[in-house]
Amino acid sequence: MQDEHTATLLDYYTRHQTSVQWRGFLSALAEEFETQLDPSQLRILMARIGARFAARYPAGDCTTLDDLASFLNAVWSELDWGFVRLVERDDYLSIEHACAPLAVFGERAAAWASAFLEGAYQHWLNELGAGSLALQEYQSANAHSYEFRLLKSP
Template identity: 90%
Template sequence: MQDEHTATLLDYYTRHQTSVQWRGFLTALAEEFETQIDTSQLRVLMSRIGVRFAARHPAGECTTLDDLAAFLNNIWSGLDWGFVRLAERDDYLSIEHCCAPLAAFGERAAPWASAFLEGAYQHWLHELGAGSLALQEYQSANAHAYEFRLLKAP
């Protein structure tokens, strides 16, 4: 029962997180984007926007995963964009971003809106020395989260 209650609370938060003044505009913007640009191009566009965003917030001296998590959570918390959990796995680094307000673009934007986060994380990881390692989005087990994985070199 608590899981259903938690899901209900998160659904409510997701719907109400974005200011009312922006919801209609962002949905209309997303609909117009979709009439002019295909999904793969929209992912590229959103990723580039994410890179520009991240470039305005340099990662500085993050030397540990705890440093990186603190940096990322400071950025996102200051903007009311949710929070991040990092987890080092055997063959990848998991970045789970919870409660991002991307739902404000509408449900149809789900296939491309998350590329904003992907571009931002790729930029920060590259800035911190991840170099040619690829960041990929994966289906998160959490409906209110986006998961990205930085795959370790073979």
């Protein structure tokens, strides 16, 4: 029962997180994007926008995963864009981002909107020296979070 309650709360938060003044505009923008570009092109566009966004928030002082997590959470908190958790696994680094307001683009945009986060995280990781390692999005079990994985080199 608590899981249903939590899901209901997260659904509410997701729907109401974005200011009313932006909802119609962003929904219309997403619809126009979808008439002009296919989902793979939209993912590329959103990743580029994410990278451009991240460039405005240099991560240069991060030397540990804890530093990086603190930095990322400070950026997202300042903008009311949810929060992130970094989890180091045996063969990859997991970046779990919860409560990003990307749902405002609409359900159809789910296939491409998250690439904004992917582009931002890839930019920050490149800035910190992960240059040749590619970040990939993985299907999260939770509809209100996104997971990206940075595979460790062999």
